[in-house]
Amino acid sequence: MSAIDTLPPLREVIASHGLSARKSLGQNFLLDLNLTAKIARSAGDLGECDVLEIGPGPGGLTRGLLAEGARHVLAIEKDARCLPALNEIAAAYPGRLTVIEGDALRIDPLEHLTPPIRVAANLPYNVGTELLVRWLTPDKWPPFWTSLTLMFQREVAERIVAQPGSKAYGRLAILAQWRSNARIVMNLPPQAFTPPPKVSSAVVHLTALPEPRYPANPKLLEKVVAMAFNQRRKMLRAALKGLAPDIEDRLIAAGIAPTDRAETVSLEKFCALARSLEG
Template sequence: MSLPLPPLRDVIARHGLSAEKALGQNFLLDGQLLDRIARVPGPLEGERVYEVGPGPGGLTRALIGAGAEVTAVERDRRCLPALAELSEAAPGRLHVIEGDALAIDERATVGEGAHIVANLPYNVGTALLVRWLDAQDWPPWWRSLTLMFQKEVADRIVARPDTPAYGRLAVLAQWRSMPKIALPVHRSAFVPPPKVMSAVVHIVPTEQPEGVGIRTLEALTAAAFGQRRKMLRQSLKSLPGALAALDVVGIDPTRRAETLSVDEFVAVARTMQSPRRPGEDF
C-alpha cells in the first residue's frame, strides 16, 4: 500500500521534532530498513498490530504499507500532529492513543491475536518485554513480538547457558516462547545515532511446559541469578523447596546458575511445585 505522504525527514523538520533522550527516543528514517522490520512478523495484510512509541511514524508507515491495522501508543504529544497526518492518509488503518505504554490495558485496547511491533524506547524496552512475557494466561493475547533493542539486551534474550549474557531474561524468554535475532541494526541508521548497536528480536509463543507456573520460575531464577557467582546450594538455600528439588532432579548443588539449561530450570520449578494442586503457582 503506497501512502500519499511527504518524506519522513520533511515531516520531522516541518513539525520541529527531535529525539528526546529523556524519553529514550531514537528515530529510524531508513525506509528500506523499516520495510524489512515490518516483514519480520510475516504477512500483515488485514492483521492487527500494536506499536509502542511510534514517534513521527516511520515504522507505522511501513506497517500500514504492509496492510496492517495499527494501534499506536505515544506519550510524546509533540509527535501527535505528525501521526494525525498519517492517520488521515490511511483512513481506518491507524488508531493513536496518547499515553504511557506501561499503563495501557493492552488486551482491552487491542484485543486478542495482535502482533506487537515496535522500535521500543530504550528506557522502557526491557520492562515492556518482561510484562509481555510474564503473563499468567498462556498462550498470551499477542501472536508475536518484533522489537528493537540495544544489541546487549537482544543478546541477553537469546543467550545460551554458559555464556556471559545468559540470565533471568533468557530463561523468561525461552521457557515457553522462541526468540531469535531477526536482523542487526547499525547505530548509523538512527537519528540521532545512539552510542550502541541495536538488533530486532522476533519472539513467538510456544506451548507452556506442564506442571509449572511463571511465579515459581520467577522465584527460582531470581534467587539463582541474584547471586550468580555462588553455587546453587548457597544462592537457593533461602528459597523453600529449591534445594530438595535440585536433589530430586539430579542437579549438582555445587553448580552455578549460568550452567543450568532452560529445561533444567523448568524441571526444578516443576518439582518445587509438584506437591501443590495441579496448575497452582508457587
C-alpha cells in the first residue's frame, strides 16, 4: 500500500503494466508518492479547482493531485501504454479523473475543464518549454489558468525566474515575469526519477497576474525581446537596428543606453521600449 491512497506502489504499477520510460517521449517517471503529493500541495488549494495535467505517465502526480483534494483532474497522455494504469486510478477516484489519449500540443483542454483551473505537471522534457510559452502568451489575458506548477530541467527553471545581469536571464524570464509571479518551490535530484536523467530538476510555481506588470503591446514586446536576445552579445543599437531607423533615440527614450546588451535590461525597460516603438 502506498502512503497516500489504497492503490499499489508505482514500482508495482510500472512492473505489472510493462511501463519502461521512453526517451523519445521525454519520459522520466517520479515514483516517490510522498514527493508527488508534495508537488501537488505546492500547487495550492485544489479543492475548488479543476486541474490540467500533461504527461501523467503511470500516474504518480495524478494520484497526488487527487489525494490532495483536486475537484477534477484532466490528464492528457500521449503514450497509450500508460492508459490502463491511469484508468485504474480513475476507478479508485470515481468521477474525478478524465484521461485523454493524445498530443497536448494539439488538444484543447478547455472543453473538459471548469474554472477555476490550475495546471500541474511533470512536463515531458521535449515539449515543456513550448507548452509554457503557449500558456504565457494567449491572445487574451487573464489566461484560462490561475496557476502553473510545472517540473522542468533545473536549467530551464532557473531561466524562468532569472533576473537581469545573470546568464540565465532571457526571453523566458521576460515572458514569465511580465504576466505572472514565478518562483522555484522544489529541487529534485536525478535519483528521484526512473530512469535518472543526466540533469537535476526543479518545480516552478507561476501565479497569473490580473494584468501584465507593465503596459506593452504583447506581440511587439515579444518581437523586441526575441531580437534582443537572439544576438545577446551585441549592443542593443545593433541587435535592434531593424526595428526602427531611429532605434538609438527610442532606446534612450526608454531609459536604455544604446550600448547596453539585452541581459542587462530590466523587464520594465523592455516594456518601455515596446511602448516607444509603438508610439
